[in-house]
Amino acid sequence: MREPEPASRPADDPPHLHAAVETWTGRASGRLQWLLAVVGIACLALGVELAVDSSWASGITPLVMAVVGCIAAGLLILYGTLAFVHVAVRVDDDALEVRCGHLGFPRRRILLGTVTAVDYAPSVCPRHWGGWGYRWRPERGMAVVVRRGEGLVLRLADGHSLTVTVDDARSAVRAIRSRLPETGSSHQGMPGHS
DSSP states (O other), X not given: OOOOOOTTSOTTSOGGXXXXXXXXXXXXXXXXXXXXHHHHHHHHHHHHHHHXXXXXXXXXXXXXXXXXXXXXXXXXXXXXXHTTSEEXXXXXXXXXXXXXXXXXXXXXXXXXXXXXXXEEEEEEOHHHHTSSXXXXXXXXXXXXXXXXXXXXXXXXXXXXXXXXXXXXXHHHHXXXXXXXXXXXXXXXXXXXXX
């Protein structure tokens, strides 16, 4: 038996305009990046050690180059690993937001009105994208990859795509599809839709 519609909603308004849809959040973490962070800390420590305890007999230029090189390499490795040690995904009524690392940067916000389709990716591999992090491949589009495993693939109206590794990607795909206009392209891969 069909339930009567609430009296507060005019009969000509679509039901999806008044339904309160819960915000979906998810994340994914990589473990191997912590090992790289340790390498970055070791480079920083080596740079400090060289600056403090080195003999200045070989000259200032080689020592400064070694210290600056170690510290710069350490900082780059630390930023590259800590910025992409995890990713947080948030889907609300208007947009999907992807935030990387502890500072939430880099961050990308995609309006759901620009999404033409979303698909579940059972196996996203960092090797296929050239490693971890924020990646771009001409033949594949953009990706935020923090670990091997499941993810989602957004197809955008401008022809680009974005792949994101996230735990429970199937529910993320369902959350995004429930917010897209009901067109054939937004239901690709769903049983019962063509």
